[in-house]
Amino acid sequence: MNPEDRAGASGGETPPRVGVFGLLGSGNLGNDGSLEAVLGYLDTQHPDAAVDALCGGPDVVTARYRIPATRLHWYRGEYRTASRLGAIAGKGLGKLVDVFRTAAWVRRHDVVIVPGMGVLEATLPLRPWGFPYSLFLLCASGRLFGTRVALVGVGAAPITDRPTRALVRWSARLAAHRSYRDELSRDALRAMGVDTTRDAVHPDLAFALPTPGVSGPAGSPRPVCVGVMDFHGGNDDRARAEEIHRRYLDGTTRFVRALVEDGRTVRLLTGDECDATVVAAILDAVDSPLVTAAEPASLADLMKEMAAADTVVATRYHNLICALKVGTPTLALSYAAKSDALMARMGLDAYCHPAREVDADELLKKFRELEERSAEVRRTLAERNVAAARQLDDQFTALTSALFPAAHQARARARALRKAS
Template identity: 80%
Template sequence: MTRAHRGPVRVGVFGLLGSGNLGNDGSLEALLGYLRADHPQAAVDALCGGPEAVTARFGIPATRLHWYRGEYSTASRVGSVAAKGAGKLVDVFRTAAWVRRHEVVIVPGMGVLEATLPLRPWGFPYALFLLCASGRLFGTRVALVSVGAGPIGSRPTRALVRWSARLAAYRSYRDAPSRGAMRAMGVDTSRDSVYPDLAFALPAPRAEVPSGEEPGSVCVGVMDFHGGDDDRDRAEEIHRRYLDGTTRFVRALVADGRRVRLLTGDDCDAPVADAIVRAADSPLVTVARAESLDDLMAETAAAGTVVATRYHNLVCALKTGTPTLALSYATKSDALMERMGLAAYRHPAREVDADRLLEQFRVLEKEAAELRRVLAERNAAAAREIGRQFTDLTAALFPAARPAATDRHAPTTLRETS
């Protein structure tokens, strides 16, 4: 059931947006580009993790996702535990009231149906369930657009994710394994589609091809990596191995006289980058303080090659057409590298072997010219698929919109990389 409404369509966007994760904010930027091009009369606001940051950067009204401000901090005292518990009840009514004010609510990209990083069921999975249940209750169309999904070991988290997906009015995934994971959880995915990550809708600069005898700089994307939700018992061991292996790799590059630019993708990654700078102790190693995916793409476009861990560091590097090696920590990274034709250039983030990584890196540089050609073709295909995603979304959520709308969108937002 949907509600009749006169006047501009009221569209809400939902997620951990404005909270320091550049990939999440990049997905929001891509969605807003689509809405402003194809549905300029829509009234858009957000329910999100960092409302002040979202309003300041994107110019839309925003409301805090959780009533309790310390939702994602550890609660150890009786008072904070009680406040967090009370917040769960308050959020039922806050979320329902917010959803009821909209005809459409969109969750743009992000790994909202996965647990590749540590996750508690009463955190974001609970919030997503409240959103989708409220949408079904009030007739608001909730859309999960190009989202990530994966196997989930925790039974409570898996149940919340499964019911959220079932209650959504529209679902599409950023890769085939995500759709397969939801099917394995018992969700009917027969009408669900797979499209590229929404970040592929963002304009990107061309990669700068190194010329002459001197090779280009190397961007190394680092991450505060402690494994996934099922790795809590050995999280510190995983982190130490990742940091040690990555640091040894950077030192090997410096020993060869290479300039290294460290990239992050979330506020929590900065200490990792700083630790590597201290350990390398060389002016050849610097840190890029990127504040958006545009900044990350500018960095990767200027590099000769990229070695990266965090998912959206990979997206940015691949979208700019820069030869890239993935320190892969989840199926989503593997699927992305396969989609872009670089499946051979992966290395496990949980077991970084600096010597083996250096060997793979040297092969990557040797094959760089051919890989740039492959990436140009795959980026052109991704741009076409993103156009189909937005056409599909308009048909599902804005049935009264004119079908020619997406034609206006393509030249300004979908810039094919060559």
């Protein structure tokens, strides 16, 4: 629903002003999928809400979701390495300007939602003055101006870097509402000194997205989808980043080559724009017409590809979610505990392999075991997906109660009247 439609749906009352915040529209399909799930919730349950975004890719968000969007950072070179004095000064000035820009944006809203994403973790390389600083500004501004900031279905993990950990801890403490996508995330925040007694755990927001049907002619051979990642380790692996990347790429390439030698068709998939370099390297190394690549523009595109697959082997967290959601047997190249937790939730904890040490022979062995259990795994995933959908309905009900108390009370009164009549 566009802003004009939202403004006219309130029946004369002032519509709630809702902001969404994060690295949205920046090329990461998982982040955008979480946004799409929250926008779906707002359109369904709060169609009168006036929604806009403060995000990494405002042009993309406005074009794709038809909501106004503002650039997250004043300094346009925020994500480029600053080596010259002018760039360093620009970044420093940007940090100061963003204090006032973020505060002014937050002040215009009744509610700000941070939709999913791993905003409280550092499982990938991260600097404290990057997104952790931006999130802290958001939550501090919310507390200052009385705007309810909600971290909804977010991911968290233990953080060893002290400045990053401090910013994450204070961001979480200042938020008005928190929920997590797994128990590990809640445990990580508790270990950082955040009181999580009233915080809930629900499946990842992407499980609330529509599930596409299987495409392609009936009876046609199904490919093996291999979701790759430009993986260099985590925040604590910077010294070994290139070695980790080389091992990951070499092991994944050998696995794809082994599938081709067995006569299997392979479809390479990405989850972020940066993953294209890994796809190109594998295509160059495994020169075969049996290996092709897709260019998904959304989680819906990823799900369509994976719904048409026999089996999926994937690294990125939201690639795994897409495969599991459409019920395709899935093997995880796990780069963080969140992937292991997700696979365990869906009954596939036996099918995880470390992304840091990809052993093609061991991976192929697990892959063949998974394919032998394909029918059983599909039944298990169907059951787990029904449970996930029910749990997300509960999350959205709780979110309405926490962020839109007037609407929640009105619905409660309406239900009571229906029962009385």
